[in-house]
Amino acid sequence: MVLRNIPLRCIASRFAAALVAIAMVLAASLIAPTPAHAYNPPYAAVVIDVKTGRTLHAENADATRFPASLTKVMTLYLVFEQLERGALRLDSPLRVSSRAAAEPPSKLGLRAGSTITVENAILALTTRSANDVATAIAENLGGSVDAFTREMTRTARALGMKRTTFRNAHGLPNREQVTTARDMAILAIAVQDRFPQYYHYFSRRNFAFNGTTHRNHNRLIGRVTGVDGIKTGFIRASGFNLMTNAKTNSRHIVTVVMGGRSGAHRDGIVERLVKNNLPHAFAGARQTPMMNAAGAVAFVPNVLPPARPADIGVPPAAFASASATGGPLDLASMRPAVAPERNAGNTATPASSGTLRQGAAAETAPEQSGGQVLSFAESTGSIPLPPADLGSRHVSREMAQGGEDAETVAPMQVASANAAAPLPPAATPAEPEPEPVAVSPWVVQIAAVDSKRAALEMLENARSRVGDPLSAAEPFTETVQTGGTTLHRARFSGFDSQGAARDACRQLERRGFACFASRS
Structure with missing residues (x-):
């Protein structure tokens, strides 16, 4: 009865309006931005007690992941080797090629044909995470990016990083550039053991260059007690990564988190892991061998079964008979590679199989042809890729699009020790003697x-x-x-x-x- 009093034209108009409203809602749902929580990159984390090699926390620690700008720690490792050998000085100039200048952000924005000193290049990587500088380092030290990254991979394997392969010096997307959280922890320990005289660069909070001050992307330095480095990283396929070192007067841990959903999410996870694990790390004399210039074995953290939480301070000897998850890794099978015999006159550092040669022109950018090029000697044989277990949900689309390091926020001295005979701990005050307590059931x-x-x-x-x-x-x-x-x-x-x-x-x-x- 009611419909008879309403003109058909009015009914049609209201129906059309309803259809338009529904269409607008559907369209909005299709084009609405993806909520932040929908970004869920593959996650991995590990916490290693440096003094004992024990794994204090692990989640997907041996699953392959993309390192992003954590790659630059290995790039700097090779720089430090050449500084130690005397092949480079902190004031040595590095020439910038057109390829280096064209790298995407984060970058310093160097012009092709310009130069940057080695020390400024180090700081550009530790603070700004500059991709253009990373490529310039690779070309100047290796003669080409390919030669340099082969040396990066050989060095990684010599250190015990068995599932790591490098294809570039900065960490921008490459399907074959993979690592694990545990491998990155090994690198974090090795770089400070081998080069305590240069480790302080990872603690720098800012870097002034050409009138611009770049802040360190690692926001935990100065915010979390004990944290003094090391490196952040991000590409879309990896998520937000962070390699962290934390120590007190008696305890020392490294923490690696990969796959954070945001910088704040990643930082919160690392902060909790440091605060929860550093107080429980071993406080006695170091049990693991240190890397030193005289020679060392690869550092491989002890992969142990989950012990009772309160026994975290127990050194590895106490668990010698325990069955490890996946089995403990054999240190004896991972001796550092030595330099090729034809370069026997050069003193090779323990972790690297490559040596520098003068004037290698192969694959050198035109801008470099007039100057001296430091190049790693070629080695025979290819380096196989480690097995990959990365999910495909992020990789294909993001790798096809390329990617960039999105960390664009404006922007120890350790004595060498003989592992077989560690130095005795320093004398400590007499231990307190509390009153006896009646023990309950x-x-x-x-x-x-x-x-x-x-x-x-x-x-x-x-x-x-x-x-x-x-x-x-x-x-x-x-x-x-x-x-x-x-x-x-x-x-x-x-x-x-x-x-x-x-x-x-x-x-x-x-x-x-x-x-x-x-x-x-």
């Missing part, structure tokens, strides 16, 4: 460290941060011998049941502490 443990004082400090810190759930608990330490090492278990007493102990552990874990409940 159930206890909770948050750590096992080599210092009673450190154990008691951790207990006090835990109780102050957790508050009421531990107000009635009594802290105490228990001394044990494990693998020839004396450890002090940091424990709380005062739990009559397993449930009560587990409840306390849950409160501790929410505040970042490792914890497990145990019958006394």
